[in-house]
Amino acid sequence: MRIGIYLMNKMLLPYDIVGGSFWLISVAMIGATLFFFFERSKVHVRWHTPMTMIAVVCLMSSVHYFFIKNLWVVSGSAPTLLRYVDWFLNFPMQVLIFYAMLMSVTKVKQGMFWRLLVGTLVFIIAEFLGAAGYMSKTLGFIVGLVGWLYVLGELYVGEAGRANAKCGNENIQMAFFSNRLILTIGWAIYPMGYFIEHLGGGIDVNSVNIIYNLADFLNKIIFGMIIYKAATQDTKSNV
Amino acid sequence: MRIGIYLMNKMLLPYDIVGGSFWLISVAMIGATLFFFFERSKVHVRWHTPMTMIAVVCLMSSVHYFFIKNLWVVSGSAPTLLRYVDWFLNFPMQVLIFYAMLMSVTKVKQGMFWRLLVGTLVFIIAEFLGAAGYMSKTLGFIVGLVGWLYVLGELYVGEAGRANAKCGNENIQMAFFSNRLILTIGWAIYPMGYFIEHLGGGIDVNSVNIIYNLADFLNKIIFGMIIYKAATQDTKSNV
Amino acid sequence: MRIGIYLMNKMLLPYDIVGGSFWLISVAMIGATLFFFFERSKVHVRWHTPMTMIAVVCLMSSVHYFFIKNLWVVSGSAPTLLRYVDWFLNFPMQVLIFYAMLMSVTKVKQGMFWRLLVGTLVFIIAEFLGAAGYMSKTLGFIVGLVGWLYVLGELYVGEAGRANAKCGNENIQMAFFSNRLILTIGWAIYPMGYFIEHLGGGIDVNSVNIIYNLADFLNKIIFGMIIYKAATQDTKSNV
């Protein structure tokens, strides 16, 4: 006879800041999902796919956080490794939004699509293999870093960067510029977190969760808001 | 062997007024969410973003209340501190509806957006830090109060107030006027509640919950209904 | 160690007619909600708000019944007092549908809105206060009755009745006539139930639940179907 463990006490404590941050981000993701889906109908059709993509990112994230929040409530634990599920799905989606934006105003070669996708997958899969112990932790870190930097290179000085520079749509350029910054600074949290957790001195697991939760607010919701802002301004100047 | 605690008896008591008020507000929020989302399609496109925003406010609130109602049923406790999750997300959304309304009919500078956002965040974060004990309770109260008053100042006599005065759309002015009143009188519940709970003599936790639940009916649903009314009238006079 | 009570046996009994009626009405309400939301897109825009309102009534009712059905399954009890949550939200919505219908075809003064709303609230709040013991049971009954009769008066011979008589839209008049009848005869169940339960000899709690559940089928779903019928006929004669 085994009995299920439903311990809700943790969530009840007013000072469970970690649980609160899971709660916050799961509610925020649901709100963001619906916001992007509904406002999508209002913007120029050129922005429909990027808006759908960011909405789907928030949706998948909200489902993921709903699962992980329950896990936290039940067990008081939310291992970083489970976040790879979310990252594996949402990182490629987010990087490909750059491609989708460019494609809506200019001709881009399909090679860019594959380079961005593969770079992101290398980033996330190498980190996962390292973190889960299927690969040397150092090697996983380095290969992952290379993948991330490759994507940034493509967006700054590669074909994507150049296509953006001459696409002639300043709203797309604004979104491209701002979100590339988020990919540079905001996403730095992931290799940094990896380094500290696996190669550095380790870190308190509660802090890790709070930091990652807040990072997701920037890296997904603010990321999406920037696309939304560009979309509305572009729509206005096209009417 | 730990066993989950599912005590439903509280909810069963006909005289559990607190549980009833959670039940009521969670159902009301779901209804309001759908009402605003569906009626959004009917109003002038200028009102789509404010309508989406208020719908998302109600949606996030409904998810929040769904969580908190279950907590109440399970444990008979619903600490005020958890409400900050809701407030942290919904207060900025609601204050920015003023900005969204103005922007739909007139040119407004982006500075207003940031002032409203930062003022609201100061309000809610300072109160949270005080209430959770990360900051002196008195200091949290005072800083929070300043944030709230700053937002009101912006809406009454600041740039937002002036932009509203000369925006030339009487329906927006009506919604602006009424909802500013809700922000003044209805929202006074939050610093007052904070003061009584943390600086005054304290208060029965049941009364706190009932009062906050009813306050949310005013501060979110009636708030939204006023926007909806302005939106429908404006749509009618534009056809 | 307290343990949650999940007793499903009741629902399993083929002869649990009460549980079956909860099951039935909760499924019916979900179906009705979606029916009204989807068919709304098909009718004349003048009918969109009444259709949204009746859909939201059914939606809030479905959430409410979902909660209360679970309560019944878990505990074998579903106190009438919990129904006030549903009534408090849905009665005003339903009464205001009359106002929304009139407003779509003719000019009506806002006073009617407030009279209908306040009358309904007096009705439901007085009954609640009486039933919950915050007020003399007799007084609650009488004040509630007055509120209900006042609403009926407004709809029959008051401004609402007169506005309907001369609104010139026979489909609205048909819906007005039929649903006013539901408010007269169907809603009589509520003061009657109150009287029997609190002032008369009492009644078997199972019968109460079955009767209220079936009454909701008439008072919400048939009520909505009448609006839908008027809406489709009106749409047809306008094409």
Place this chain on the structure above:
Amino acid sequence: MRIGIYLMNKMLLPYDIVGGSFWLISVAMIGATLFFFFERSKVHVRWHTPMTMIAVVCLMSSVHYFFIKNLWVVSGSAPTLLRYVDWFLNFPMQVLIFYAMLMSVTKVKQGMFWRLLVGTLVFIIAEFLGAAGYMSKTLGFIVGLVGWLYVLGELYVGEAGRANAKCGNENIQMAFFSNRLILTIGWAIYPMGYFIEHLGGGIDVNSVNIIYNLADFLNKIIFGMIIYKAATQDTKSNV
């Protein structure tokens, strides 16, 4: 201290064919619901109400099967009597789809609506009263049979049949013909099942559930697919 019974082992057995058929049909109903709701937007407006109706039938059925599947998992039992909840709501809806189709292309008298509705209700209520023991099992069977045959009579040789014969829309006639056949042959399962269970020698309860589940695939999803097919063909020939 009573403890809830959550026995999932049944579902785990690869050979639980009954549980599998509940699982199958509940997933299928959800898929069918969304399929009909989304494809509705594509067909001629004349078909919107029949499409909504069949989607709502599948929706209510999916909620019902979701409930009943959980019951099966928890208790290993799913009494036929609970199916009357589903039948009570969905049979009238399905029969009235014939009326809705005719009404979209020709003038039909309201009497047909009431005859179809009352006939179906007699069918289902009499069977229910018999099965639940509120009426002689034989009488319930006979009265139910009369209701069903009356509906068939109306559809074959009654006013509905005649209106269909001269409605002049061959797609509606095709759907009318095919679905009338389903009502004749597919629905024969219900009186037959009743007869075997209550008047004949009885039947293994597992076989009953599998047969009814598969029957619902024909009687609801294939039924809906036929309407959908007629709707798309009719739409194509009208463009």
Place this chain on the structure above:
Amino acid sequence: MRIGIYLMNKMLLPYDIVGGSFWLISVAMIGATLFFFFERSKVHVRWHTPMTMIAVVCLMSSVHYFFIKNLWVVSGSAPTLLRYVDWFLNFPMQVLIFYAMLMSVTKVKQGMFWRLLVGTLVFIIAEFLGAAGYMSKTLGFIVGLVGWLYVLGELYVGEAGRANAKCGNENIQMAFFSNRLILTIGWAIYPMGYFIEHLGGGIDVNSVNIIYNLADFLNKIIFGMIIYKAATQDTKSNV
């Protein structure tokens, strides 16, 4: 007294790769469902039905994976036999997408519809009967194989293949070509998995689940993405 078994520990282990792959695929399916449903509104009406179909495939799959993921969490077991529920519903849907695409641009005989449907059903039902032990495992394998090869034959050299070759729409031809390849190579996993599990030496049940989960990513989501890509390109070249 029997007690439900809710053992969440499995999911908590960072190294539960099987559980993680269920988690991943269930989140991915929900995201894909919404992506296809929303982007459907953007593509040419000719593509609406294929888009709806692939969205419904992902939806039914997501519900299925939601069930099966919970099963895994609760019991640490997810028997392959349960996947037949998913396959029984989704395989025919996917194969019929070929038919739906052809029908949108050219005249196709209904016989093709039935041949594709029956071939797929033979494939899946024979495998099921073999796997569940209702038929010789070898016979089930062979008959299933014949069904699958028959479908492939129809798509490559049969009427479907010929209709595709001369349909004159290169986007449909691209989707037809790519997805036929998925049906050839990606779907080979199913007879191969059957062979290894039932006729070969057997295989570790964990590996089976991971492989099937990843296969579903290809066979459903990538399959859908190819349709989506063809749909958007076709829409662009038609504007």
